[in-house]
Amino acid sequence: MSLTRQDVEKVSLLARLQLPPAQLDAMTVHLARIVAYVEQLQELDTRDVPPLAHALDLENVLADDTLAPSLDREEALRNAPKRDVECYRVPAVLGGDF
Amino acid sequence: MSAAAFTTVIGLEVHVQLKTRTKLFCRCSTQFGAPPNTQTCEVCLGLPGSLPVMNRRAVELALRAAVALHCDIPTLTKWDRKNYYYPDLPKGYQISQYDLPLSRDGYLDLPDPQGAGTPRRVRILRAHLEEDAGKSMHDEVAGHADSRIDLNRAGTPLLEIVTQPDLRSPTEARFFLNELKLLLSYLDVSDCNMQEGSLRVDANVNLHLDTPRGRVATPIVEIKNMNSFRAVERALAYEAQRQGDEWRTTGRTLGEVPKQTRGWDDQAQVTRGQRHKEESSDYRYFPEPDLVPVTVRPEEVAAVRAALTxxxxxxxxxxxxxxxxxxxxxxxxxxxxxxxxxxxxxxxxxxxxxxxxxxxxxxxxxxxxxxxxxxxxxxxxxxxxxxxxxxxxxxxxxxxxxxxxxxxxxxxxxxxxxxxxxxLGIVQVASEDLLELCRTLLAEHPHIVRDVRGGKTQALGALIGKARQRNPNVDPARVKAICSELIAAADTP
Structure with missing residues (x-):
């Protein structure tokens, strides 16, 4: 599978990364190499290998529905770039174009 | 609409908040109405190094609902990350379920509104367990162009129930929602309170039209932001009309334009275009590495089924x-x-x-x-x-x-x-007292007696009124019966 510059542009938009044109070109090459590396896995015959849902051999790790204390609001809001007394403040969310 | 016969095709996505004390992956409270940002922790804020742990109760409630919806319950279910950026989503991804949902292929029967005939079966595509996002509020006070974010709701357990596109009218969609809400409240799995956001509905709708060139479908639109079942019904009716009009103007059919999301404006009673719906691949789903799968044995499903009220x-x-x-x-x-x-x-x-x-x-x-x-x-x-x-x-x-x-x-x-x-001084009037009262009244109102004799039995109504004025405890039916008897007895020679 080959990776195009358009693919990388789209992925960087989805990841909210703004890459200058030169970096976009470089990234296309880098990413293509990574994808090609992982693609080697396709050479393996996995017909008789059951699908794996998780790398750990564990299941049903569940917690009881019992309340525990939450963070103090001041502590929760401490690292917010912008805030008021109660809330985080962010640039206006209006519909939001993807 | 035009000469073309058409069918409205509707599928619904319903999110219901499950009745747990704590969130899906941490033990913060899910109580509605707390002051903003007082029910959050490292896990639901997505702080580095924190790890989610699945709420057992949420899984149980989701299973109960899925079984009651006649869904198949696979023995293994897992969770996935759905990646997108939005300020109310602190981790930058929502933990949801993609290819191995907790349940699939069920149905809900709608009773025939006329009370007869066969119920209408609406197939359920899937019901899966995921976390809610936070809440954003636009602040226009004092010229602020900010949105305020409250993350209390972030991480609250939701069951997303997705129907097949089996509904054929806005009214039928409302019937379905009523029946689903009723089922969930009988199951005691959710409060289903739309005002508090514990039940939310998105609707997918398009038209299938019979034209001289064959059957065509209009582009599918997803409608959001409907805050009551009546609003769902009205939004769907509006949208069906709008799509018909648009099709006649543009002739555009399914596949020629991307799927669109429109918001319902309840004040103006119209839907308005929002963004174009992203493709599923844009969400870059991948298995959630921080959660291990949940297995459900057939005996457990049988036990859930047996315990249904x-x-x-x-x-x-x-x-x-x-x-x-x-x-x-x-x-x-x-x-x-x-x-x-x-x-x-x-x-x-x-x-x-x-x-x-x-x-x-x-x-x-x-x-x-x-x-x-x-x-x-x-x-x-x-x-x-x-x-x-x-x-x-x-x-x-x-x-x-x-x-x-x-x-x-x-x-x-x-x-x-x-x-x-x-x-209230309500005592039963003794028979002799009642008889005495009737005799007195008849004696005092000879014209009524004459009317009754003349065949106007409804004249007795006036006597009943007078009897009740004298004694509010008298039984009107007995007053009427006794007076009739007395008049008849006096007639007998």
Missing amino acids: ALPATRRAQLVAHHGLDPYDADVLVNQGPALVDYFEQTVACGADARRASNWLQQDVLRTLNERGLTIQQLPVPAAGLAELLRSVAAGELETTRARQVFQRMVETGATVAAARQA
Whole structure:
């Protein structure tokens, strides 16, 4: 599978990364190499290998529905770039174009 | 619409908040209405190094709902990350389920509104367990162009129920939502309160048109932001009309334009275009590495099924078969929730006539609950008390108007039937006193006697009124009977 510059542009938009044109070109090459590396896995015959849902051999790790204390609001809001007394403040969310 | 015959095709996505004390992956409270950002922790804020742990209760409630929706429950289910950026999504991804949902391929039968015929079956594509996002509020005060973010809701467990596109009209969509909400409340898995956001609906809709060139479909639109079932119905009706108009103008069909999301504006009663719907691949789903899968053995599914309480369809059928109610009345009672049906059955078990009990519940009891903002569990009149009152009415000891007064007294003071009657001075009038009163009235009103003799039996109504003025405790039916007898006896030579 080959990776195009358009693919990388789209992925960087989805990841909210703004890459200058030169970096976009470089990234296309880098990413293509990574994808090609992982693609080697396709050479393996996995017909008789059951699908794996998780790398750990564990299941049903569940917690009881019992309340525990939450963070103090001041502590929760401490690292917010912008805030008021109660809330985080962010640039206006209006519909939001993807 | 134009000459082209068309079918409206609707599928719904319903998110219901599950009734847990704590969130899906951490033990912060899910209580509605707390001050902003007081119910968050490292996990639901997505702080580095924190790890989610699945809420056992949420899985149990989701399973209960899925089983009641006749879904298949695979033995293994897992969670995935759905990646997108939005300020109310602190981790930058939502933990949801992609290819191995907790349940799939179920159905919900809608009762025929006419009470007859076969139920309408709406297939359920899947029901999966995921976390909610936070809440953003736009702040226009003092020229602020900011949005304020409250993350209390972030991480709250949601069951997303997705139907197949089986619904064929906006009204049918509303019927489905009513029935689903009723089912979930009987299951006690969710409060289903749209005002508090514990039930939210998105609708997918398009038109299938028969044209001279064959059958065509309009582009699918997803409608969001509907805050009541009535709004869902109106938004769908509006959108069907709009799509028909647009198709006639542009001729554009499914596949020629990307799927669109439109928001319902309840004030203006229109849908408005939002963003173009992203492709599923844009979400870059991948397995959530921080959560291990959950396995559900067939015996566990069987146990969940066995533990299901009687569901709305069953209880409707029971009310008709065991108590002789007609389907309409059974439906009204069942729609009020399981506690009211229990109350009805207790009232009947305490000796009240089923139809009379049904009428009283639908009228006096429901009115009282509405006026006072009570639930049936909070009604100060126990089922046995209502049964005793209705038995007195059936036995002719109390006429209905007086019984209503007794009932109100019981509601207001929590008194027994006897105490309420005594307090209202309602005593049964002795037969001889009643006879005496009737004789007096007839003697005082010879013109009424003449009218009755002349065949105008309705003239007796005036006598009943006068009897009640003299003694409010008299039973109108008995006054009428006695007066008729007295007049007839006087006629006999």
